[in-house]
Amino acid sequence: MKLNMPEFYNFAAQVDEWAVKHPEKRAVWELDEQGNEAVLTYDELRRYSNRIANVLGTIGIEQGDKVLVLVPRGITAYGLYLALLKLGAVIMPGSEMLRYKDIEYRVNHAKAKAVIGFEGILEEVEPARGQCDSLRHFVTIGHAKDGWIGLQDLLGDQDEEFVCAQTRADELAFLSYTSGTTGGPKGVMHVHGWPFAHLAVAAKQWLDVREDDTVWATAGPGWAKWIWSPFVSTLGMGATAFVYKGRFGAETYLNLLQKYPVSVLCATPTEYRLMAKVTDLDQYKLQALRSACSAGEPLNREVIDTFRRVFDLTVRDGYGQTENTLLVGTFVGVEPRPGSMGRPSPVVQVAIVDEEGAELPTGKVGDIAIDRHMVALFKGYLDDPERTAKAFRGEWYVTGDQGRMDEDGYIWFEGRSDDIIISGGYTIGPFEVEDALVKHPAVAECAAVASPDPERGNIVKAFVILKKGSTPSDELTAELQEHVKNLTAPYKYPRKIEFVEELPKTSSGKIRRIELRQKEKQQQS
The missing domain is CATH 3.40.50.12780 (ANL, N-terminal domain)
Known part of the structure; x- marks a missing residue:
């Protein structure tokens, strides 16, 4: 295409x-x-x-x-x-x-x-x-x-x-x-051409928006996902954008889906997970809903199975970034493979590449990459040629995520190749959390990583070394959390804080967050 x-x-x-x-x-x-x-x-x-x-x-x-x-x-x-x-x-x-x-x-x-x-x-x-x-x-x-x-x-x-x-x-x-x-x-x-490219596939072949639809996409303004679904994919197809201004609640969302003629739903995996956990889920009759999509982080199999069993509805996963558009997904007519991100978009050449930019064979884990000439790819990072250059490897834009491709072209997410934290659909850079924490007079050094969480996928956890004279306590934990909320957006605060004596580092002194992430995964498994 x-x-x-x-x-x-x-x-x-x-x-x-x-x-x-x-x-x-x-x-x-x-x-x-x-x-x-x-x-x-x-x-x-x-x-x-x-x-x-x-x-x-x-x-x-x-x-x-x-x-x-x-x-x-x-x-x-x-x-x-x-x-x-x-x-x-x-x-x-x-x-x-x-x-x-x-x-x-x-x-x-x-x-x-x-x-x-x-x-x-x-x-x-x-x-x-x-x-x-x-x-x-x-x-x-x-x-x-x-x-x-x-x-x-x-x-x-x-x-x-x-x-x-x-x-x-x-x-x-x-x-x-x-x-x-x-x-x-x-x-x-x-x-300006970005919405044109997004409409061609994401709106029509993933969200499956039609002119007579009422579309509820739960993302809020300020996020690329809001431009993706509530704005471009809905108004660009001549459909109706349904907007709920209240806070999320699993029962609240289900009641709204039952009461209003929402035919297309696009929500985060966290929202789907919490709805799937409602004890009397089968009492809700979502008669208008025919298309459901999820994006922001991988969707677990249990949620897909629950929505199929209770509502006879397949929640279709999708993967993309602020830098591009929908790259991989379970498109209309494509059989989902729970746990897989889906298949590449019809207008995107996706490959799994190694550190040299060479394509890897089927089943091998590497970096998920797309052809750098893809029409909906960003035009670079503003006034930042160094970070722009780092995003490319030869003819490929490297997403920063790792995965593998099976023999049928389905892509399976294996994890971030960098330290970005995705929690409840929010993308959080560890630097932002760490920068806020070290501004507190009690903090000498710290590192922030993703910690597995059954509802949000991951939460932010901070490992903190205190300055001499400061003592770990529940009160200090709460104080540090409030401190981060006040300095940066509240969703970025560390929900867990562990006080430590030292942090793992490379020979050059860089913090090895990968060791901390692995430690968290082992503790949660």
């Missing part, structure tokens, strides 16, 4: 075409924890995003400007992303859980011109205000505050028409930040 990328492409313009085709159809269907609903049709979404684009254009946001977006799930996120694409601005997705150091780093690294946030994040942005020379515009999605322009105050007077920028398919559109094992997060560059 070959993709013929157009010279010019803008995803927002494609969504507007659906507004012409079926203006009265639901585009976004929002539900909060209290049961309150809000709906925008495709034409209402077109006009809403146009008004936002006019506001942002009026205050000075132009084509090519980088804008950090910090908003939670909801209709506003869809309107903002479409508006920024229409302007030709570069979207920097950011989780609403980021802390000021994360925000300051991203803004300075990207030289962002504007930040758009919801009320709950403004106090995290404020400390960065004086540390970020490139920032010119501070926009809150609510009402104006001291130093912040209120988007809500300005929308009413705006024209509902807007001429979408003519953007080249190879022009920068998204700048997502992903965790690294050393140094700060990396700015992953994706162009």
Whole structure:
């Protein structure tokens, strides 16, 4: 299967075409924890995003400007992303859980011109205000505050028409930040043509989204997965995006799937695992649900078997990264092999390669790699040629994951070849956790690794050497955990802390996290 990328492409313009085709159809269907609903049709979404684009254009946001977006799930996120694409601005997705150091780093690294946030994040942005020379515009999605322009105050007077920028398919559109094992997060560059490539396979042949579907993809804005499924795969197919703004609860999710006509579900393995553990699972009747997908980390066999037995539904696994798109998966019509990641995408050449970049034979464990000319591959890490170069090995982009391919082309995940921690669908770099911990006055040295966990797949565990005069205690453990939460996003904190006298190191003094990971696996097995 070959993709013929157009010279010019803008995803927002494609969504507007659906507004012409079926203006009265639901585009976004929002539900909060209290049961309150809000709906925008495709034409209402077109006009809403146009008004936002006019506001942002009026205050000075132009084509090519980088804008950090910090908003939670909801209709506003869809309107903002479409508006920024229409302007030709570069979207920097950011989780609403980021802390000021994360925000300051991203803004300075990207030289962002504007930040758009919801009320709950403004106090995290404020400390960065004086540390970020490139920032010119501070926009809150609510009402104006001291130093912040209120988007809500300005929308009413705006024209509902807007001429979408003519953007080249190879022009920068998204700048997502992903965790690294050393140094700060990396700015992953994706162009306007990326959604075009993603729609061709991931939306149609993995999620199996059709025009008449209601799609619930549980990822939140700020993550590449939100762009993948709730945004591109849903609106790009003319379907309805169902958005639940409340917290996860296994019974809550099952009740919603029973009550609402959700026909396509995309959730994390952790969410599926917890739903599968509900004791009276067979009481739920998910009559509308016909397609279920999982991504973020490997899905265990027990969950697949449970959903097949109870709901006669196959949960199809998928594998991809912030740097690319769906690379491997159990596509529609492909028989799942529980424990396997599935088979390569029809538009991606996937191989298992050795340290020299040579393809390995069937059954051999090596690095999972893809052809460096794959159309949906990122365009490099922003202003970081060294880390960009390290991601490639000859003609291959090396994912950082290891696996093996069987005789039928199915790929089996064997583990990370680096130290990245994937917990509950979140990707966490050990450096971020360690950097926060060593800022505590009691910590002399530390190392963070993945520790197996039955619900989250893995959790963060920190091995900590204390400074002289400090004594291990439950109180200090709690204090260190809170310290990490305050310095970086709360999901990154170490759920386990073990105080040690020394850490395993190489002859050159580098911490051997692999030994600590192996120790954790042995203790859990």
